[in-house]
Amino acid sequence: MLVLRATSMTPTRSDLSTDDRALVLMARNGDRDAFGELVRRHQRRVWMVCRQYVGADEADSVAQDSLVKAYTKLGSFDSRAAFTTWITRIAINTCLDLIRQRKREGLRVVAADDDGELDVTEQVADDEIDPEERSMQLQAVDRLRECEARLPERQREIFRLRFYAEMDLDEIAASLSVHVGTVKTQLHRAVHRLRRELGDVR
Amino acid sequence: MSNHLTTEEIATAVAELELEAAIADHLENCVACRTEVADLAGLIGDRREVILADEPDWVTQTEQILDRLPTGVEAADRQRARWLRSVLAVAAGLVVAAGLGILRPDGTVEPPAGEPSVEEILAEMDELLSDDSIPGFEIIDPDGDELETYFNNGAS
Numbered sequence: 001m002l003v004l005r006a007t008s009m010t011p012t013r014s015d016l017s018t019d020d021r022a023l024v025l026m027a028r029n030g031d032r033d034a035f036g037e038l039v040r041r042h043q044r045r046v047w048m049v050c051r052q053y054v055g056a057d058e059a060d061s062v063a064q065d066s067l068v069k070a071y072t073k074l075g076s077f078d079s080r081a082a083f084t085t086w087i088t089r090i091a092i093n094t095c096l097d098l099i100r101q102r103k104r105e106g107l108r109v110v111a112a113d114d115d116g117e118l119d120v121t122e123q124v125a126d127d128e129i130d131p132e133e134r135s136m137q138l139q140a141v142d143r144l145r146e147c148e149a150r151l152p153e154r155q156r157e158i159f160r161l162r163f164y165a166e167m168d169l170d171e172i173a174a175s176l177s178v179h180v181g182t183v184k185t186q187l188h189r190a191v192h193r194l195r196r197e198l199g200d201v202r
Numbered sequence: 203m204s205n206h207l208t209t210e211e212i213a214t215a216v217a218e219l220e221l222e223a224a225i226a227d228h229l230e231n232c233v234a235c236r237t238e239v240a241d242l243a244g245l246i247g248d249r250r251e252v253i254l255a256d257e258p259d260w261v262t263q264t265e266q267i268l269d270r271l272p273t274g275v276e277a278a279d280r281q282r283a284r285w286l287r288s289v290l291a292v293a294a295g296l297v298v299a300a301g302l303g304i305l306r307p308d309g310t311v312e313p314p315a316g317e318p319s320v321e322e323i324l325a326e327m328d329e330l331l332s333d334d335s336i337p338g339f340e341i342i343d344p345d346g347d348e349l350e351t352y353f354n355n356g357a358s
Contacts, residue, residue: 032268039264047257056256060263068270141249162217163246164253184219192213195242 020083028074035074039067042084045165046091052160053095062098066091081174088167088175140198147197155190158183207235215239216246 020041026034046066051059070090077086148156161167161175162183169187173180207215211225216239221229229235318326 032271035271036264036268039267040260043260043263043267044257047263048253051253051256059256060258064263064267064270067267071271137248138252140245141252144245144249164250184217187217188210188213188219191217191242192210195209195213195216198242198245 021079024074024077024079024083027071035071038083038087042087043067045084045167046087048165049088049091049161050095052157052164053092054098058098062094063091066094069094082171085171085174088165088171092175143198144194147194150197151190151193155186155193158186159190159194162187206232207238212238212242216242 023034047063050062
């Protein structure tokens with residue numbers, strides 16, 4: 001009797017451990033551990049993206065919503081694309097949906113630029129820095145936050161995706177469905193404007 | 203390049219965009235400009251650290267996400283429910299249509315009361331078109347001869 005081993009159809013975790021696409025394939029077939037691995041790989045990025053759009057209070061829950069939504073939409077993932085870009089796009093859309101929904105309800109989503117980050121100064125205590133220097137450092141960070149808040153929306157969005165979510169230019173372009181040249185221009189304008197407004201930063 | 207970099211050039215360097223060779227050279231050799239770039243980049247990094255101070259416990263976050271995932275059975279149930287809803291909606295429509303006497307046994311649809319049927323509308327249109335007395339209309343080629351000649355010439 002001829003026995004066929006369907007190794008190519010059902011890849012094991014060991015030979016696919018480093019590849020997002022393989023994990024997606026396994027997750028599509030109901031492997032929750034594979035999806036868990038995808039979550040572990042990408043949740044920080046997703047959270048950071050959500051944090052930029054909906055603020056600290058809602059970032060955790062919206063990031064969770066985004067990842068659960070991604071799981072239910074795995075069937076529509078085009079394996080030619082990068083999973084990280086796809087998931088980022090879902091996160092951005094989830095945030096924008098929430099913002100729109102809140103607007104319809106007459107509520108306001110606390111944006112990342114005015115959620116009182118200065119209150120978390122204790123969380124960034126660094127024993128190696130003397131208190132006066134640390135105080136100046138935090139004041140500078142707060143000035144940056146204020147200047148950021150005054151940036152045009154698109155510039156602010158791209159600036160934050162680049163520096164806080166640490167996305168590269170191509171990823172930002174793909175996630176926002178804009179040309180990479182637009183990303184470069186807006187990013188440069190944002191940094192230039194911040195530089196002018198901040199003056200001497202240290 | 204003897205002068206220091208402009209704020210635009212500093213911004214280009216901070217944003218890690220492509221630098222012209224002359225600017226890159228200057229930056230490599232000028233401590234003041236390099237410090238300026240490093241200071242702004244450092245400040246942005248500090249702000250990122252402040253933001254990251256809010257980050258959740260990732261292990262708990264992962265567990266909560268996995269707990270919320272629909273199981274395979276749930277997903278299949280949802281898909282089945284979607285199909286069932288569609289089928290039921292169509293079936294309900296047919297039942298209502300049959301109940302109201304709109305659906306005929308041959309599959310055609312009875313027009314609403316007071317409205318002419320499709321056959322009646324077509325007959326009315328035929329009658330209208332065959333009426334030579336309608337002002338503004340004139341039959342210019344009752345036998346179609348001119349049209350035929352035109353097409354034949356075009357073909358030859």
